[in-house]
Amino acid sequence: MRGKYILVVFVLLISSMKIAVAQNNLFIARDHLVLQIDLKTSDKELDSIFKIAGVSKSNAQKLLKGNYNSIKEDGWDLATHENKIIRFDRSLSGLNENPQDAPFEITTHLPEFAGEPGYPVDVKYGVNKYAHATVFALPSGLTRFILPGYTRARRVFLSGNFNHWSTLKGAMKKGDGGWIIDVKLEPGAYEYKYIVDSRWITDPNNLQLIDDGAGNTNSLFFKYNYTIKLAGYPSAKKVVLAGDFNKWNANELLMDKKSNGWEKHLFLGDGKHIYHFLVDEKWVADPANPKKLKDDDGRLNSVLNLGEAITFKLSGHKNARNVFVAGNFNYWRPDEFSMDKTSDGWTITTTIIPGNYQYRFVVDGDWITDPANPHYAAEDGKINSFLAVRPNHTFKLKGHANAKKVTLNGSFNNWEENGYIMERKGDSWTIDFYLKPGKYLYKFRVDGEWMIDPGNKLWEQNDHDSQNSVLWIE
Amino acid sequence: MRKVYLLLTLIILFRHSVAAGNDRVMIGNISFKNATVKRDPDPAPYADFKTLVVPIKRAGNLIIVEAQVDSLEGNFVLDTGAPYLVLNATYFRYMPEIADQEAGGINGESKGAFTTYVHNFKILDLQYSRLTADVTDLSSIENGRNIKILGLLGTRLFENFSITVDLFNNVLYIQKVDKSGNVPEGEKIFHDRLMFSPFKYINSVIFLKGTVNNNTYWFGFDTAAETNLLDYDRFKKIVKDLQIINRSKINGIGGKGLEVLYARFDGLTVGDHTFEKNRTLITDLEKMGKAYGSNIDGILGYDFFVRGIFTINFVKKEFEMYIYNNK
Numbered sequence: 001m002r003g004k005y006i007l008v009v010f011v012l013l014i015s016s017m018k019i020a021v022a023q024n025n026l027f028i029a030r031d032h033l034v035l036q037i038d039l040k041t042s043d044k045e046l047d048s049i050f051k052i053a054g055v056s057k058s059n060a061q062k063l064l065k066g067n068y069n070s071i072k073e074d075g076w077d078l079a080t081h082e083n084k085i086i087r088f089d090r091s092l093s094g095l096n097e098n099p100q101d102a103p104f105e106i107t108t109h110l111p112e113f114a115g116e117p118g119y120p121v122d123v124k125y126g127v128n129k130y131a132h133a134t135v136f137a138l139p140s141g142l143t144r145f146i147l148p149g150y151t152r153a154r155r156v157f158l159s160g161n162f163n164h165w166s167t168l169k170g171a172m173k174k175g176d177g178g179w180i181i182d183v184k185l186e187p188g189a190y191e192y193k194y195i196v197d198s199r200w201i202t203d204p205n206n207l208q209l210i211d212d213g214a215g216n217t218n219s220l221f222f223k224y225n226y227t228i229k230l231a232g233y234p235s236a237k238k239v240v241l242a243g244d245f246n247k248w249n250a251n252e253l254l255m256d257k258k259s260n261g262w263e264k265h266l267f268l269g270d271g272k273h274i275y276h277f278l279v280d281e282k283w284v285a286d287p288a289n290p291k292k293l294k295d296d297d298g299r300l301n302s303v304l305n306l307g308e309a310i311t312f313k314l315s316g317h318k319n320a321r322n323v324f325v326a327g328n329f330n331y332w333r334p335d336e337f338s339m340d341k342t343s344d345g346w347t348i349t350t351t352i353i354p355g356n357y358q359y360r361f362v363v364d365g366d367w368i369t370d371p372a373n374p375h376y377a378a379e380d381g382k383i384n385s386f387l388a389v390r391p392n393h394t395f396k397l398k399g400h401a402n403a404k405k406v407t408l409n410g411s412f413n414n415w416e417e418n419g420y421i422m423e424r425k426g427d428s429w430t431i432d433f434y435l436k437p438g439k440y441l442y443k444f445r446v447d448g449e450w451m452i453d454p455g456n457k458l459w460e461q462n463d464h465d466s467q468n469s470v471l472w473i474e
Numbered sequence: 475m476r477k478v479y480l481l482l483t484l485i486i487l488f489r490h491s492v493a494a495g496n497d498r499v500m501i502g503n504i505s506f507k508n509a510t511v512k513r514d515p516d517p518a519p520y521a522d523f524k525t526l527v528v529p530i531k532r533a534g535n536l537i538i539v540e541a542q543v544d545s546l547e548g549n550f551v552l553d554t555g556a557p558y559l560v561l562n563a564t565y566f567r568y569m570p571e572i573a574d575q576e577a578g579g580i581n582g583e584s585k586g587a588f589t590t591y592v593h594n595f596k597i598l599d600l601q602y603s604r605l606t607a608d609v610t611d612l613s614s615i616e617n618g619r620n621i622k623i624l625g626l627l628g629t630r631l632f633e634n635f636s637i638t639v640d641l642f643n644n645v646l647y648i649q650k651v652d653k654s655g656n657v658p659e660g661e662k663i664f665h666d667r668l669m670f671s672p673f674k675y676i677n678s679v680i681f682l683k684g685t686v687n688n689n690t691y692w693f694g695f696d697t698a699a700e701t702n703l704l705d706y707d708r709f710k711k712i713v714k715d716l717q718i719i720n721r722s723k724i725n726g727i728g729g730k731g732l733e734v735l736y737a738r739f740d741g742l743t744v745g746d747h748t749f750e751k752n753r754t755l756i757t758d759l760e761k762m763g764k765a766y767g768s769n770i771d772g773i774l775g776y777d778f779f780v781r782g783i784f785t786i787n788f789v790k791k792e793f794e795m796y797i798y799n800n801k
Contacts, residue, residue, distance in 0.1 A: 026718045028716065054721040054722050056725065095756065101761060103696050104553070109618045147549060197527065198598070200645075457568075
């Protein structure tokens with residue numbers, strides 16, 4: 001009996017302690033959202049409650065220093081401040097201002113579920129691993145996918161990020177002992193599956209599977225774009241290719257022996273790669289590649305730059321001492337790309353990853369735009385020359401021959417107000433662009449007048465009671 | 475006591491008179507406006523199958539089904555929150571208009587929305603020779619999820635069937651039912667039942683009855699809602715049971731920011747099963763309710779239906795959930 005009594009007292013004590021220990025909290029009371037901050041709790045606990053309450057980091061920092069102005073501006077009122085406990089509250093009347101008709105109008109804007117599972121991003125390199133070579137490049141450049149078996153299936157589709165995971169577009173043909181389809185793929189990494197009588201399956205012959213982060217497993221295929229060769233070394237037992245792209249893994253990329261040396265087919269992403277060979281574990285830089293770079297220990301690596309070779313030219317400025325080109329492709333470093341003097345000006349050819357860029361020439365320290373380029377764009381309010389590397393779309397506006405200035409404005413640069421200055425070519429205003437797959441919204445601006453693209457019948461309503469043209473890059 | 479009796483009588487009388495007016499329907503204490511436009515029913519679809527298996531895709535928490543409209547094929551959102559087929563104005567604004575969309579469907583108040591017919595609408599072997607469709611702006615889904623959306627597949631497309639969604643294997647089953655409204659035993663795919671509940675089907679919207687902490691609520695079941703949603707005013711009674719887990723502002727809807735609260739709560743009973751650790755948005759559903767032609771307490775969305783493989787038998791008006799035995 002006494003034991004029970006002690007237990008009861010103990011429980012009461014514990015529960016009262018729990019009440020006495022104030023804590024951070026966010027709760028609803030009397031139509032208000034109440035944020036309770038206990039300054040005695042740890043930084044981590046404070047961070048967590050601020051995050052839950054949607055209080056920005058800078059506002060939280062000011063609050064902790066005793067400055068409540070910013071958090072008040074954000075709609076929180078100071079309710080009580082006792083000892084180390086501060087309570088703010090805000091009216092929940094805002095919750096009653098929901099103008100949406102359908103739940104999806106809210107929920108599709110929740111960032112929690114954003115992202116694109118099933119679309120590989122920033123893959124630096126890759127090699128295929130198949131139990132049987134059932135996916136391979138044809139001499140025509142097309143890629144053949146074969147699914148052996150399933151001969152009693154009624155319909156089989158190939159679906160992957162290359163066809164936006166279509167369940168209808170990649171219909172395979174039934175052949176002897178299996179299903180077949182040829183598709184056009186650019187070099188790159190691709191996730192795919194087969195759909196056999198409406199059921200998704202991974203490729204049974206592909207040993208490389210990838211978790212898409214959303215609960216699915218897909219097969220992974222690389223369309224190759226590069227062959228690295230090492231001549232000679234006929235008596236070597238093992239030759240390995242190692243590079244920064246695979247974190248210098250000395251066991252992964254075994255080279256294949258050929259009659260006159262060793263080679264490796266693989267996919268290498270655009271950009272700069274550093275590599276060497278390990279010939280029976282002995283370090284060898286690529287003798288066929290003149291571009292070398294010493295590492296911290298003074299050992300030689302080979303350097304490969306993949307992308308588009310772009311030549312910049314600047315006429316005149318013959319008396320300049322030095323001329324550089326700088327842009328957002330090199331983080332505007334002013335003295336990296338030194339141009340060479342020619343008979344009538346300056347030039348440089350360099351490799352740039354496909355994309356849309358802004359640049360200027362730096363002539364003896366003077367930043368000037370490219371006088372030979374009609375296209376301009378703005379960054380941080382400053383006008384620069386504009387260049388699309390490996391463009392895949394041309395925006396075109398017919399007519400408006402007498403316009404002085406026509407710009408392209410759109411979601412691709414967050415509707416930056418200066419837009420991109422278009423060029424008058426023939427009967428139209430045009431500009432070339434590099435656009436990744438996805439949806440883009442845009443408009444033209446002719447001498448300040450906004451208009452949707454009359455040559456594009458796709459448009460949607462915008463938030464300003466007008467319309468935007470819609471472009472899908474497949 | 476007499477007062478209570480009088481009040482009850484009045485309520486019953488009032489309810490009766492309203493029901494007799496035939497423009498409102500009552501469930502529990504909630505009234506529903508008969509909001510749907512009186513339209514000629516579309517011809518029954520051609521369906522040469524017992525069970526049609528359709529592969530589905532996901533975009534965020536949306537369920538995407540590919541379908542064909544004439545020669546155009548593309549993505550549609552399976553949306554039990556929509557009564558009909560809804561087409562995205564971006565791609566279908568040039569369709570012939572058959573009527574103004576008054577008092578209409580889910581997007582009744584949208585600018586420039588209208589009603590049309592589509593011919594030859596096809597989901598694999600399920601073919602509709604004619605379907606009434608609303609054309610409206612669905613850019614918010616496209617821009618929120620960066621996926622091309624031709625439209626929404628609303629409930630009326632499936633009214634003659636039982637449909638089952640297996641989110642674990644990304645498959646939709648569309649099944650014919652027998653004379654008594656059941657899927658024939660031999661065609662049943664799943665057997666480990668997690669829950670069962672009858673539902674009300676009003677204005678082509680599915681309403682499930684649920685209880686939280688002894689309070690009864692009516693929820694719209696919406697496969698296009700990527701979370702659950704509760705109406706703040708109607709859930710005030712249980713506000714103490716809601717644990718707020720996030721407050722944030724979402725941008726870009728109608729140009730205005732919208733404040734949303736995320737909460738967690740336990741003990742949501744629907745049919746014969748109690749669901750724990752439910753996540754929900756808390757907001758005001760009055761306007762959404764109007765679009766449904768009713769007042770609603772809440773909407774059960776992804777957080778609810780992801781708990782199992784779910785079946786909606788539109789003929790018997792029954793909702794079920796199954797689980798994989800070995801999962």
